[in-house]
Structure formats: C-alpha cells, structure tokens
Amino acid sequence: MALLMIRSVSRAVTQNSVRNSWLRSCGYAKTSAISQIQTQDPESYIEASDNETFKILANDMLVYDNFLTKEEEKSLVTEIEPVMKRMRYEYEHWDDAIHGYRETERKKWNDENQLILKRVRECSFPVGTPQIDFTHILDLKKDGYIKPHVDAVRFCGRVIAGLCLLSPCVMRLVMVDDKTRYGDILLNQRALYVMKDRARYEFSHEVLEESMSIFKGNVVPRDRRISVMCRNEPDKEDKET
Numbered sequence: 001m002a003l004l005m006i007r008s009v010s011r012a013v014t015q016n017s018v019r020n021s022w023l024r025s026c027g028y029a030k031t032s033a034i035s036q037i038q039t040q041d042p043e044s045y046i047e048a049s050d051n052e053t054f055k056i057l058a059n060d061m062l063v064y065d066n067f068l069t070k071e072e073e074k075s076l077v078t079e080i081e082p083v084m085k086r087m088r089y090e091y092e093h094w095d096d097a098i099h100g101y102r103e104t105e106r107k108k109w110n111d112e113n114q115l116i117l118k119r120v121r122e123c124s125f126p127v128g129t130p131q132i133d134f135t136h137i138l139d140l141k142k143d144g145y146i147k148p149h150v151d152a153v154r155f156c157g158r159v160i161a162g163l164c165l166l167s168p169c170v171m172r173l174v175m176v177d178d179k180t181r182y183g184d185i186l187l188n189q190r191a192l193y194v195m196k197d198r199a200r201y202e203f204s205h206e207v208l209e210e211s212m213s214i215f216k217g218n219v220v221p222r223d224r225r226i227s228v229m230c231r232n233e234p235d236k237e238d239k240e241t
C-alpha cells in the first residue's frame with residue numbers, strides 16, 4: 001500500500017527538476033473530448049497573498065471546472081460508494097494529516113470509469129510519463145479537513161491530479177520557506193486540479209475545514225467530499241532516498 005504512505009515522509013523540495021511551461025489547455029492528447037475542455041482563467045480560482053505567488057500558482061496549479069459531467073460524477077461515486085460503506089471514518093490519521101476521512105486505492109474500474117480516468121491522465125501528464133496505476137480515493141466527511149503537508153517525494157513524482165466529487169472546497173497552498181506567501185484555490189464540485197512542479201514541491205497543501213472555507217469573501221459550503229487522485233511515479237533518485 002505504498003501510495004497511502006505518500007504523506008508519511010513529507011519534505012519540501014526547494015529545487016525542482018524540469019520546469020517547462022505546460023500547456024494551459026487540457027490537451028496533451030488530441031481526442032475530441034479533451035480538446036473541448038476550456039482553459040480556466042487563474043483569477044477565477046486563485047486568491048493569492050501577492051503577485052509573485054499568484055504567478056507561480058497560475059503556472060503550476062491548474063483547475064478545470066466542470067471536467068466531469070453530472071453523469072460521470074455519479075458513475076464514479078456509484079463505484080466508490082460500496083467500498084467506502086465498508087469502512088469507518090477515522091479521526092486520528094496515523095501521520096496526523098487528516099481529520100474525518102476514509103481512504104482506499106483502486107486499480108481496476110468499470111469500463112465507463114476507466115475511460116474517465118484515462119481522460120484525467122491524458123490531460124494531466126505529458127505523454128510517456130510513468131504513472132502509478134493505482135488511483136487514491138479519499139472520502140472526507142463534511143466536518144473533515146486535511147492539514148498542511150507536502151506529499152512525500154519518495155512515493156510520487158511531480159504531478160498530482162485530483163477529481164473533486166460531491167462538494168466544493170478551498171485548498172490552501174502555503175510556501176514552505178515563507179509562510180506569509182500562500183494561495184487559496186477554489187475547487188468546485190466536478191473540477192479537475194493538476195498540482196505540479198513548484199506548487200507540488202515548494203508549497204504545502206491542505207483542505208480547509210468548514211468554518212474557514214471562504215474564497216474571495218464568499219463562503220464555500222462544505223459537504224462530504226470525495227477526491228480521486230492520480231499520481232506519477234517518483235523520480236528515480238527520490239525513490240532511492
């Protein structure tokens with residue numbers, strides 16, 4: 001269960017590897033479904049402490065609203081729900097990163113969901129990126145929250161792609177070396193986010209609890225939220241540390 005250990009060795013990496021500018025539009029693969037997805041204006045989903053931080057996050061924290069249709073969201077939830085129902089919500093995470101959650105990993109999905117996840121991967125990872133086959137599923141209660149952490153570089157690489165099901169939330173990214181610099185990211189229900197490079201390595205990420213769930217002065221109502229995350233394989237040198 002290596003993937004579920006991603007938060008175990010959280011360490012910030014201030015030097016990143018390749019920082020090529022990525023396509024803002026969701027279109028690594030030129031299938032018709034993907035080319036229809038709209039590029040999102042970063043102002044609509046990032047509220048940052050300052051301009052420089054905004055620029056970093058506009059480049060390395062991408063959000064695609066309405067990535068999923070309502071039917072696709074339902075299809076994913078229908079497959080996930082029976083597994084989750086067998087588990088209890090936990091309040092004391094073993095690495096103390098999450099409050100009010102249950103989580104699992106899944107490799108095999110039904111055909112419809114397999115196609116959705118293929119689309120996520122095609123949008124999020126450059127062609128040829130070695131990816132972790134398992135998806136990570138995190139079910140957060142309405143009153144659940146995720147504390148600030150950086151995913152362990154030993155267990156996953158430079159890209160984290162997450163689907164947001166059932167509820168919107170605010171994800172806060174705080175610069176590890178200067179905690180006065182941060183960005184709040186609005187993650188709407190059915191959105192896809194792609195956190196990569198500097199956003200992934202130089203910032204911690206957290207999901208704010210209900211009482212703090214505010215974006216640009218507006219309350220973002222929290223409900224039970226399920227995230228489905230795809231990650232790429234760690235860099236070889238990180239894997240061996």
Ligand SMILES: O=C(O)CCC(=O)C(=O)O
Binds near residue numbers: 162206
């Ligand atoms: O639920 C999410 O979108 C993020 C989950 C997370 O931070 C993690 O699993 O490390």
